[in-house]
Amino acid sequence: MDNKNLEFVSDLRTVVGRLIKKLRKESTTGQQLSLTERSVLFLLLQHKEMLPSELAAMEKITNQSMSGILAHLLELGYITRTTSATDKRKVLITLTKKGEQTLLQVRNERDQWLTKAIQATCTEEEQELLKKAIGPLTKLVDFE
Template sequence: MEATQLQYVTELRTVLTRLIKKLRKESATGQQLSLTERSTLVLLQQNTALQPTELAAMEKITNQSMSQILAHLLELGYINRSVSETDKRKAIITLSEQGEEVLKQVRSERDKWLAQAIEATCTRHEQEMLKQIIVPLEKIIEFE
């Protein structure tokens, strides 16, 4: 890869990273939870029900760390814990209604900020360019 191409790639990575960090800060609701706690809630939303060991593996953290995260989320009322029907020794974790609402609130706050930022800083032409870049970015995300 030539130097000018590498510079472009570096600039793209940097700007995307900064945007993600900025979006994380633009949700007062989301800031009350750690990144791993928010990620755990999203995993539960996507998978309906998981065991603590499955969540720990998906988050690439220890079972003990996941236990602490789940205890905090349970205390906040964002998750439900029940006993497995097939194996009474195993716990099943699901997202509670309150947890679902928190995720919706976080996304709403971030979307609202992003919409305001785009409207305030980008011309109509630039807004159209942003719409056009979504498909190529999705292709990059899917690349293995």
């Protein structure tokens, strides 16, 4: 890879990282939770119910670390733990209404800020470029 491409990669990484940090700051609700806690809530919203081991695998953390995260989310009233009907040794984790509302509030706060920022700083052409960039950026996120 030549220097020009290395600079592009570095610039992209830097700007995406800075945008993520900015979005985190723009949600007072989201600041009360760690990045992994928010991610677990999003996974539960998507999958409805999951085993702690499945959550740990998807977050690429140990089962022990996930246990601590789930204990905190349970304490906050954001999740419930239910014994599996088919295997009493397994516990299923689900999102509570309070957890879902908190998650949607975080998303709404960030979306409002990002909408305002895009409208205030980007021309129509730049907004179209951002829309077109979603596809390639999604491919990067999905790359293993």
